[in-house]
Amino acid sequence: MSRQSSSLTPVGAAAGLFLISVLAVSCACLSVLGVKLSNAPVVPWEQLIPLGVYAAGVPFVLVWLKLIGWRGDAGVVGAVFLLCGMGLVVQFRMGSFAQGLAAPLALVPLPLGLAAFAFGASLTSKGRGAWLTGAGWLAYLAALAALAALLVLGRRYRGGMYTAGNMNPSEVVKPLLVFFLAVYLSRRQKAFSETQAGMPVPPFGTLLGLVFLWGGPMLLTIALKDLGLMVLLNAILIVMLFAIARSTGYLAIGLAAVAAAGFGVRFISAHAQARFDVWLDPFADPTGKGWQILQALSAMYSGGLWGAGLGAGVPQTVPIVTSDFVYAALAEEIGLVGCGLLLMVYAALFSRGFRAAGAARTPFERLLCVGLTGSLAVQTLLNVAGVTKALPLTGITLPLISHGGSSLVTTLFMAGLIAGLSDRK
Amino acid sequence: MLETVVEFLNGAQGRDFFRFLKVAFLAFFTVAALAVLFAPRARPGRVSYGLLRVIVTAALAAVLAYQATWQLAGFVKPDFVRFMRRYNKRPRAAETQVMRGPILDRRGLVLAAPVPGDVWGRRYPLGESAVHPVGYFHSRFGITAVERVCDPELSGYPAETKEDFPGKNLFAVRAAEGAAVTLTLDAGLQAKAYELLEGRKGAVVVMKPRSGALLALVSSPGFDPLNPQSAVEDDENSPVFNRAVQGRYPPGSTFKILIAGMALEKGLSPVYACPGMGYIAGPNTPPIRDSEYYAYARNGAVWPGWGRLGLEEALVHSSNVYFAQLGVGCGTPAFNRVMARARINEALVYLEAASGKLKTACGHAPEVARKRKLALLAIGQGEVLVTPLHVACFTAAVAAGGEMARPRLRADEPVEKLGMLFMPGTAKQLGEMLRKAVRSGTGRAANVPGLEVCGKTGTAQAPGGDDHAWFTCFAPQRRPGIVVTVLVERGGFGAKAALPVARALLEEADRLGYVRQTGEELK
Numbered sequence: 002m003s004r005q006s007s008s009l010t011p012v013g014a015a016a017g018l019f020l021i022s023v024l025a026v027s028c029a030c031l032s033v034l035g036v037k038l039s040n041a042p043v044v045p046w047e048q049l050i051p052l053g054v055y056a057a058g059v060p061f062v063l064v065w066l067k068l069i070g071w072r073g074d075a076g077v078v079g080a081v082f083l084l085c086g087m088g089l090v091v092q093f094r095m096g097s098f099a100q101g102l103a104a105p106l107a108l109v110p111l112p113l114g115l116a117a118f119a120f121g122a123s124l125t126s127k128g129r130g131a132w133l134t135g136a137g138w139l140a141y142l143a144a145l146a147a148l149a150a151l152l153v154l155g156r157r158y159r160g161g162m163y164t165a166g167n168m169n170p171s172e173v174v175k176p177l178l179v180f181f182l183a184v185y186l187s188r189r190q191k192a193f194s195e196t197q198a199g200m201p202v203p204p205f206g207t208l209l210g211l212v213f214l215w216g217g218p219m220l221l222t223i224a225l226k227d228l229g230l231m232v233l234l235n236a237i238l239i240v241m242l243f244a245i246a247r248s249t250g251y252l253a254i255g256l257a258a259v260a261a262a263g264f265g266v267r268f269i270s271a272h273a274q275a276r277f278d279v280w281l282d283p284f285a286d287p288t289g290k291g292w293q294i295l296q297a298l299s300a301m302y303s304g305g306l307w308g309a310g311l312g313a314g315v316p317q318t319v320p321i322v323t324s325d326f327v328y329a330a331l332a333e334e335i336g337l338v339g340c341g342l343l344l345m346v347y348a349a350l351f352s353r354g355f356r357a358a359g360a361a362r363t364p365f366e367r368l369l370c371v372g373l374t375g376s377l378a379v380q381t382l383l384n385v386a387g388v389t390k391a392l393p394l395t396g397i398t399l400p401l402i403s404h405g406g407s408s409l410v411t412t413l414f415m416a417g418l419i420a421g422l423s424d425r426k
Numbered sequence: 427m428l429e430t431v432v433e434f435l436n437g438a439q440g441r442d443f444f445r446f447l448k449v450a451f452l453a454f455f456t457v458a459a460l461a462v463l464f465a466p467r468a469r470p471g472r473v474s475y476g477l478l479r480v481i482v483t484a485a486l487a488a489v490l491a492y493q494a495t496w497q498l499a500g501f502v503k504p505d506f507v508r509f510m511r512r513y514n515k516r517p518r519a520a521e522t523q524v525m526r527g528p529i530l531d532r533r534g535l536v537l538a539a540p541v542p543g544d545v546w547g548r549r550y551p552l553g554e555s556a557v558h559p560v561g562y563f564h565s566r567f568g569i570t571a572v573e574r575v576c577d578p579e580l581s582g583y584p585a586e587t588k589e590d591f592p593g594k595n596l597f598a599v600r601a602a603e604g605a606a607v608t609l610t611l612d613a614g615l616q617a618k619a620y621e622l623l624e625g626r627k628g629a630v631v632v633m634k635p636r637s638g639a640l641l642a643l644v645s646s647p648g649f650d651p652l653n654p655q656s657a658v659e660d661d662e663n664s665p666v667f668n669r670a671v672q673g674r675y676p677p678g679s680t681f682k683i684l685i686a687g688m689a690l691e692k693g694l695s696p697v698y699a700c701p702g703m704g705y706i707a708g709p710n711t712p713p714i715r716d717s718e719y720y721a722y723a724r725n726g727a728v729w730p731g732w733g734r735l736g737l738e739e740a741l742v743h744s745s746n747v748y749f750a751q752l753g754v755g756c757g758t759p760a761f762n763r764v765m766a767r768a769r770i771n772e773a774l775v776y777l778e779a780a781s782g783k784l785k786t787a788c789g790h791a792p793e794v795a796r797k798r799k800l801a802l803l804a805i806g807q808g809e810v811l812v813t814p815l816h817v818a819c820f821t822a823a824v825a826a827g828g829e830m831a832r833p834r835l836r837a838d839e840p841v842e843k844l845g846m847l848f849m850p851g852t853a854k855q856l857g858e859m860l861r862k863a864v865r866s867g868t869g870r871a872a873n874v875p876g877l878e879v880c881g882k883t884g885t886a887q888a889p890g891g892d893d894h895a896w897f898t899c900f901a902p903q904r905r906p907g908i909v910v911t912v913l914v915e916r917g918g919f920g921a922k923a924a925l926p927v928a929r930a931l932l933e934e935a936d937r938l939g940y941v942r943q944t945g946e947e948l949k
Contacts, residue, residue, distance in 0.1 A: 009466065011466070014465055014466055017461070018458070018461050018462060018465060021454065021457055021458040021461055022458050024454045024457075024458075025451060025454035025455040025457075025458045028447050028450045028451035028454055029451050029455075031447055032444060032447040032448065032451060035435050035440070035443065035444060035447070036444075038428075038431060038432055038435055039432060039435035039436050039440065042428050042429065042431075042432040044428070074465075074466075074467065075465045075466060076462050076463075076465035076466075076467065079458075079461065079462045079465055080462045083458050083459070083462060240478065243478070244475065244478075247473070249477070252477075252481075284505040284506075284509065287509050287513065288513065288568045288569065288570075288574065289568075292513075292568055295506075295509050295513070296513070296514075298496045298500065298506065299509070299510050299513070299514040301493065301496050301497040301500075302496060302497055302500040302501075302506075302510065302514075303514065304497060305497065305498065306497075306498060307448070307452070308448070310444055310445070310447070310448040311447075311448070311451065313444065317565075318565055320566060332493070332497060335451075335452070335455075336497075337490075337493065337494055337497045337498060338452060339452060339455065340490065340493065340497075341490055342452075342455050342456055342459040343459075344486045344487075344489070344490055345459050345463060346458075346459050346462055346463075347486060348482065348483045348486050348487075349459075349462045349463045350462075351479070351482045351483075352479045352482070352483060353467070355475040355478045355479045355482075356467065356470065356471075356475070356479070358471075358473075358475055359470065359471040359472070359473040359474050359475050360469060360470060360471025360472075360473075361471065367473060371475065371478070375478070378482045381486070382482070382485050382486065382489065385486070385489050385493075386485075386489045386492075389489055389492055389493040389496065390492075390496070391488070391489050391492045391493075425471075
């Protein structure tokens with residue numbers, strides 16, 4: 002395929018993908034709007050602002066990419082904006098923008114996120130990101146500071162910690178730690194690559210250093226009782242260790258550790274135990290602890306193969322459907338077919354991210370790209386698996402689709418970095 | 427202009443329009459997804475992360491396949507089918523909506539009724555005063571109490587059986603309209619009882635002694651069944667908690683009814699010396715004293731004690747010193763026997779439907795009791811805990827000639843007997859004593875002229891605050907028509923806090939014709 006379209010510049014291809022995305026998103030949006038109108042004869046102009054910002058803002062990002070001479074992977078950019086558009090439609094459908102201009106803060110994340118994407122892409126394209134390696138320790142300290150600040154200032158809401166305006170600063174911890182690990186591990190590539198009989202055996206000192214450093218964020222996530230973040234960070238660590246050492250041993254160790262932790266955590270945290278028990282048998286307490294997941298599964302069941310149509314379902318019956326359980330709303334309205342397509346887009350994004358990592362010039366860039374892509378991939382998997390009851394719930398949001406300002410900005414920034422890294426010239 | 431659009435959207439053409447949009451969206455989404463998948467790729471690099479790509483893609487595919495087992499094949503999972511039939515709100519929506527049946531009181535007054543045109547709408551005329559027995563039906567907080575266990579009938583399903591698998595047509599087999607469920611409650615009494623508690627934490631049970639029919643089952647504070655949000659978050663008052671059936675309290679002196687009955691059954695009616703300094707059950711145990719001791723001490727005087735008391739006088743004056751000795755005198759086996767007959771350690775089921783039961787919390791009376799423990803238990807302190815409904819049930823047994831009836835909340839459930847608590851002769855003697863307690867003892871204030879009220883006050887010490895106030899009674903002494911049990915949490919003296927509520931309820935119940943019986947007892 003790549004040879005056929007050699008005449009097409011990457012930005013041109015991305016623009017083409019965006020155009021098709023806009024067509025799909027418009028149909029979805031029209032359907033939602035139609036349902037809203039048939040219920041109440043008022044055009045919700047203010048609620049359409051985010052979609053307008055999307056349609057007008059993304060071309061600006063593409064123009065910016067053209068200006069900086071970006072020649073990366075168009076598929077990455079196309080996938081990101083298709084998912085982002087779907088996210089906006091779902092949030093519009095669920096009434097997340099219902100307050101309109103009365104809550105201007107809710108309108109800020111999208112333009113901010115688009116800018117973050119453009120900024121991220123400029124930062125890392127064409128190997129420009131090399132000088133960043135000097136800031137590795139700064140990122141580590143910043144991640145610790147963000148977690149500590151959350152511990153001190155945050156307030157608890159539905160088992161998670163948030164600060165003012167329900168912003169979740171733990172979002173920024175992900176890219177910061179990925180960046181730190183990319184710097185740290187790329188400088189110790191040799192040490193971590195040592196293997197014996199297929200199993201990695203890094204020198205004791207190196208291992209001890211990593212364990213010591215990793216202990217900081219781990220202890221803080223335990224103190225925050227943010228089980229989801231802890232699982233996610235450890236998954237990122239395993240993926241990045243695998244990427245630097247290219248030893249499947251790390252993946253095996255990782256899987257074993259996940260199984261052990263999943264079993265062991267039940268004895269430590271009552272919260273985790275409860276989630277584990279609900280996962281094993283949601284029907285034990287169907288109207289209490291099992292209510293949310295069973296309502297989500299009921300939503301899926303009623304969606305069936307083709308879905309109820311956007312706007313035509315009743316997903317608001319699932320508690321907190323706009324954030325963690327947004328996938329259930331989508332499953333009800335776009336059906337299993339739509340979900341399959343959606344997961345295909347995610348898979349394409351991650352696959353392209355990993356491919357871009359493989360093509361990167363320096364170990365640092367390679368690791369950064371693997372870490373960022375892996376982070377988004379693990380997040381997607383944990384969320385979707387949780388909502389479908391394939392795994393216990395971890396309270397992790399669905400990248401680019403779940404409601405949440407800090408999450409959207411961070412995710413778009415991470416995606417921007419990946420898009421930048423895919424351009425290595 | 428806008429009206430035309432809205433009309434179009436709501437019309438038959440509108441349906442086609444939405445169907446067209448659905449197809450168009452899926453088509454464009456497919457094209458977009460495929461385009462992303464096959465967009466020009468970067469050249470492969472030196473390192474390949476094929477394994478990661480395969481793992482992530484395979485994991486996503488596996489999750490999607492698992493999702494399909496719910497989304498497409500959920501009907502093969504029996505538990506899931508049962509859940510959806512009861513709690514999936516979608517079949518309640520749109521065209522398939524079935525009008526949810528009402529919940530009525532014994533006179534046919536509405537306790538809960540549907541709101542036409544609103545799938546989750548529900549009207550609760552009694553509001554917060556009946557929310558505990560009736561429950562709520564809320565799109566976000568789920569379904570509770572009678573709304574929950576009677577849901578299959580209310581929402582138009584026939585009785586469910588485990589083998590009932592309608593396959594894909596899960597929702598097809600339903601009646602056109604939900605059935606009405608009639609409760610034994612009297613809306614007037616229920617509202618009055620709630621009002622009389624004046625927002626204090628507490629519970630009221632009003633029931634018919636022979637049939638066990640519950641005329642009022644009140645827990646206070648209540649909350650708005652249409653908006654449980656703030657109640658769920660209120661940890662201080664816990665309004666969601668049904669104190670009448672789930673609250674476990676030390677019964678205090680109301681327990682002396684059981685202890686007196688126990689002694690009578692053993693043929694004991696001893697006379698004990700009841701000195702003012704109290705009774706010491708064993709070494710290193712604090713003395714058990716009458717409440718008068720403390721009242722005198724507060725005024726700087728010394729309580730001389732009741733002197734020599736018989737059983738009847740002791741019950742009339744509610745003497746702790748006497749009953750502590752009586753408990754020890756009767757011994758452990760007799761105590762355990764009466765606890766078993768009163769079913770103190772069991773949960774009482776007060777509504778049984780095909781899809782679930784409503785029952786009280788289990789009470790607690792320790793099985794093996796040593797002498798000094800027994801002294802405390804005999805005055806309703808120590809480790810013994812009961813629910814207000816349970817106190818009402820053993821009071822009802824005394825009123826009904828010794829036979830305990832299962833409490834019932836649903837009008838069409840048959841009367842069920844839980845066995846003899848006491849011999850009829852014992853029950854009659856107890857009735858006379860309790861009558862005397864109201865005529866000339868601790869319950870004087872409840873002596874409504876003409877009603878022959880028999881009752882017992884209770885002031886139960888509980889750690890961490892003031893005493894719980896109890897009053898439990900029945901009326902009239904001959905051919906009793908009604909039992910009233912009142913608990914006021916941390917209310918202080920039973921005669922002061924709980925008794926006036928019971929008295930006002932007796933008067934109200936008499937006005938409604940529940941107390942003085944003209945013929946056969948109403949179900």
